[in-house]
Amino acid sequence: MAENDADRVLALLWRHRNPPPGARTGRRPRLSVDAVVAAGVAIADAEGLEAASMAKVAARLGVGTMTLYTYVPSRTELLELMVDHVLGSRDLPGPGDSPPSDWRDRIHLYAQRTLDMYRAHPWLSRISTVRPPLGPGTFAEREFVLSTVAGAGLPIGRVNEAALAVTMLVTSAARQEGENVLLRRASGQSNDSWWAERSGFWEDWFDEEQHPTMTRVWHADGFGGGTEEQAAAAFTYGLRLLLEGIAREGAGPP
Amino acid sequence: MAENDADRVLALLWRHRNPPPGARTGRRPRLSVDAVVAAGVAIADAEGLEAASMAKVAARLGVGTMTLYTYVPSRTELLELMVDHVLGSRDLPGPGDSPPSDWRDRIHLYAQRTLDMYRAHPWLSRISTVRPPLGPGTFAEREFVLSTVAGAGLPIGRVNEAALAVTMLVTSAARQEGENVLLRRASGQSNDSWWAERSGFWEDWFDEEQHPTMTRVWHADGFGGGTEEQAAAAFTYGLRLLLEGIAREGAGPP
């Protein structure tokens, strides 16, 4: 075990379910992996992902920078641990406890918790989720979404593609939310005031002839609210269409 | 004009449609904004976004680092120019020339070009698109998608939310593609071999009791292909559902 890097990270990710035997000799550790991960998350939440440098995480824990390397192999792996920890913090119901019973409500629960998670930990938006950390948080999500979509009545062989389609839309909306939070903080400026600062654009540069449909939508007041409200409406709309489609395919096989 | 930063970037973004009068006096410029943007894109394509540093872009053009700052205000703005340039390079048909005529085919054209764009310029995946550059590339896309969705028969006031829903799903899939390319390069490892390296996970750590639906899907061979094929299938599926829903709402008002 823990032969190559991949195995070492897996052991760290699943450290709670299967802790390695405590060392019987040698100097006592001042910290724990959990403490390091928690410190990393706290700093990233407060000051952004860049600020969660090894030096700053160590400083917050009151130890030297290099001390962290006894707990995690490198910063890359620390980020993986942070991501999986936060993914798991959504606390989606597992196989034992599974309210709500209506599958549509379960999807909305998943969506809501995911949006909240990205709002609370916006730095997630800056980390890729292809090749995700293979830890409890990641798998709790997959199990929840798969089991929910399976409850819609789809044949088992087509559950995965439907579940992934839902996940794609949900994470897309959630990551946009996260980016909004990030930009609001970094620029000290709300999304609306950003647009206000560029209000001259429409007179100085926008060409109505090149953009007839935009112009028509504009005159029909079709761009309701700010961009965040529009994105939220688009997400709600898209999710409704996806769920209706899945329900239709689940009810009667084509 | 060009009073604050925002105005300066707008002038640069739309430099082709409305070029500022050429200076009559002073030393002749060795470069042009276009050349700087092209060099930035070329480096980012070949070596990644980080590699497109001011120093490397300048080196490729054979000038000193600080010379670039006469052409673009800072690296941030250079990236905005690069993004809008690449967005425009999809060459989506404008209001004059608008094949294909079937709106569904037009959406597929948009999706295909966007996927290809992210594959060719994967660094786009690492740049946020909320608060996008307000340049010709961005607006050509919006106009194309909005006009296409309007062609489905939706009432004008609801076109935007449907168009944004489509964009959300398409960019989500495209950005995933981009990340795949990026990771393949950075790790020198295909997605499949990444999973292969972690094949021990299923025996060592995966808990079937905690993940009954995943297990069922697995035994039914429901995870077809690698993760990229799965993502592609999920995208196709999700897009079909969205378009069917939009078609239904366009055909008969609820």
Place this chain on the structure above:
DNA sequence: AACAGTTTCCGTAGGGCATACGAGAACGGG
């Protein structure tokens, strides 16, 4: 009490980054 074996702790050193500042070079027109 001394020592061995083991584990944790951490200072140093190196290479890369964006950009403020200001001096110097090239150019057109008088």
Place this chain on the structure above:
DNA sequence: CCCGTTCTCGTATGCCCTACGGAAACTGTT
């Protein structure tokens, strides 16, 4: 030949990750 204008770019600052290797703390055995 000189002046206003524009372009060119060297220097200097502060922060990042982590390989390396030695010092410190702790347990168990002689």
